[in-house]
Amino acid sequence: MKHLYKQTGLNHLKRREGDADDQIPTHTRTPRTPKTLPRPLNYLLREQRLLFVFVGFLLATTFFLVQPALLRLGPVGPNPLLLLNHNSHNHRHLLPVPAGVRVPPRRVVVTGGAGFVGSHLVDKLLSRGDDVIVIDNFFTGRKENLVHHFGNPRFELIRHDVVEPILLESKERNDIHYFMSLRSKLNHGYKTNVMGTLNMLGLAKRIGARFLLTSTSEVYGDPLEHPQKETYWGNVNPIGVRSCYDEGKRTAETLTMDYHRGADVEVRIARIFNTYGPRMCIDDGRVVSNFVAQAIRKQPLTVYGDGKQTRSFQYVADLVDGLMALMESEHVGPFNLGNPGEFTMLELAEVVKDTIDPSATIEFKENTADDPHMRKPDITKAKELLHWEPKISLREGLPLMVSDFQKRVLEE
Numbered sequence: 001m002k003h004l005y006k007q008t009g010l011n012h013l014k015r016r017e018g019d020a021d022d023q024i025p026t027h028t029r030t031p032r033t034p035k036t037l038p039r040p041l042n043y044l045l046r047e048q049r050l051l052f053v054f055v056g057f058l059l060a061t062t063f064f065l066v067q068p069a070l071l072r073l074g075p076v077g078p079n080p081l082l083l084l085n086h087n088s089h090n091h092r093h094l095l096p097v098p099a100g101v102r103v104p105p106r107r108v109v110v111t112g113g114a115g116f117v118g119s120h121l122v123d124k125l126l127s128r129g130d131d132v133i134v135i136d137n138f139f140t141g142r143k144e145n146l147v148h149h150f151g152n153p154r155f156e157l158i159r160h161d162v163v164e165p166i167l168l169e170s171k172e173r174n175d176i177h178y179f180m181s182l183r184s185k186l187n188h189g190y191k192t193n194v195m196g197t198l199n200m201l202g203l204a205k206r207i208g209a210r211f212l213l214t215s216t217s218e219v220y221g222d223p224l225e226h227p228q229k230e231t232y233w234g235n236v237n238p239i240g241v242r243s244c245y246d247e248g249k250r251t252a253e254t255l256t257m258d259y260h261r262g263a264d265v266e267v268r269i270a271r272i273f274n275t276y277g278p279r280m281c282i283d284d285g286r287v288v289s290n291f292v293a294q295a296i297r298k299q300p301l302t303v304y305g306d307g308k309q310t311r312s313f314q315y316v317a318d319l320v321d322g323l324m325a326l327m328e329s330e331h332v333g334p335f336n337l338g339n340p341g342e343f344t345m346l347e348l349a350e351v352v353k354d355t356i357d358p359s360a361t362i363e364f365k366e367n368t369a370d371d372p373h374m375r376k377p378d379i380t381k382a383k384e385l386l387h388w389e390p391k392i393s394l395r396e397g398l399p400l401m402v403s404d405f406q407k408r409v410l411e412e
């Protein structure tokens with residue numbers, strides 16, 4: 001009968017060496033390890049167990065040494081840096097991009113992207129290589145603001161009112177990365193701010209996009225604190241003529257935070273202070289656009305009330321930089337985005353006169369109800385956490401919008 005031998009590697013070696021023990025079955029052999037060793041050690045030394053442990057150790061060491069180097073070599077799959085995973089609370093997408101690694105272009109939906117601020121934001125996003133889908137109802141937005149992108153395969157324009165839900169299908173979850181919702185003044189903005197924000201938050205939740213709400217300094221109402229910090233809860237008249245807009249934005253902030261806390265949507269909130277620049281609506285009644293257009297048309301500058309109320313005016317490019325910094329940061333906000341340079345309306349009229357027509361006259365008119373007496377952002381938080389602050393003063397920025405206004409006034 002054939003004997004079954006339990007052949008160890010050691011026996012095998014010995015067999016080749018022609019050892020005399022060769023023919024002795026293992027189970028009948030005297031163990032080679034001394035009997036005096038403790039049992040666990042004895043166990044380890046038998047049957048090449050030590051060798052296997054050593055080889056395993058070597059393999060593990062090699063893997064952990066080589067793996068980081070492999071990761072640095074380049075993308076693994078389509079989304080190497082998880083820039084897309086904006087609906088989670090991990091912050092891996094904030095990792096710095098290693099040199100030489102191509103970041104996949106992000107897809108950004110900008111609602112209100114044909115408007116004044118929206119179109120400047122779209123310019124910036126496209127210029128850094130993102131894909132942009134603009135949704136606009138063209139009530140205040142204009143195709144002219146985006147016409148230079150028509151024909152660009154990375155740009156899409158959809159005529160739609162965000163008050164109605166919209167189904168944006170994406171190939172996969174997280175296919176759309178950012179959602180930027182720009183503001184509207186229409187119908188005092190209430191419907192857009194509440195229904196629009198609700199619809200867009202639902203969409204952001206469904207497709208796993210990060211959502212940016214562009215709120216406003218108007219949430220502070222007629223402030224009793226000056227300058228205004230983000231911690232100030234505001235002083236808004238709930239039944240006043242401005243309250244649809246003010247309360248609409250306040251509700252939009254509430255909804256945004258609720259979706260963040262309750263549905264895990266990753267959100268950012270910016271409180272935008274008075275902003276000016278090329279492509280502003282000529283006729284929506286804002287003070288900078290009114291004064292500039294009036295000076296160009298050789299009409300008197302209409303100052304409401306005594307003209308001593310104050311505002312702080314930021315140039316649109318500064319705002320866009322702030323919005324981008326906020327989107328890329330890991331901070332939810334809210335953040336004040338504004339220029340702390342504060343002016344009375346009479347002082348603003350002087351700057352406009354100096355810039356466009358020193359012979360322009362001033363005409364006083366009755367002010368609207370509930371007009372905030374003063375407004376100036378405290379931007380300490382944005383400076384510290386976003387490393388952002390505006391660079392362009394009013395005197396530098398105003399001339400940059402004049403030629404655009406001159407052209408449009410002439411076209412009229």
Ligand SMILES: O=C(O)[C@H]1O[C@H](OP(=O)(O)OP(=O)(O)OC[C@H]2O[C@@H](n3ccc(=O)[nH]c3=O)[C@H](O)[C@@H]2O)[C@H](O)[C@@H](O)[C@@H]1O
Binds near residue numbers: 217288305309371
């Ligand atoms: O442009 C903006 O960013 C802001 O515009 C408005 O807020 P408001 O501060 O009232 O801005 P304007 O309508 O431009 O008015 C600013 C001041 O100028 C005065 N004004 C306006 C127009 C004018 O012809 N003359 C004039 O003196 C107004 O009475 C007010 O005191 C919006 O309600 C804000 O949400 C938005 O952030």
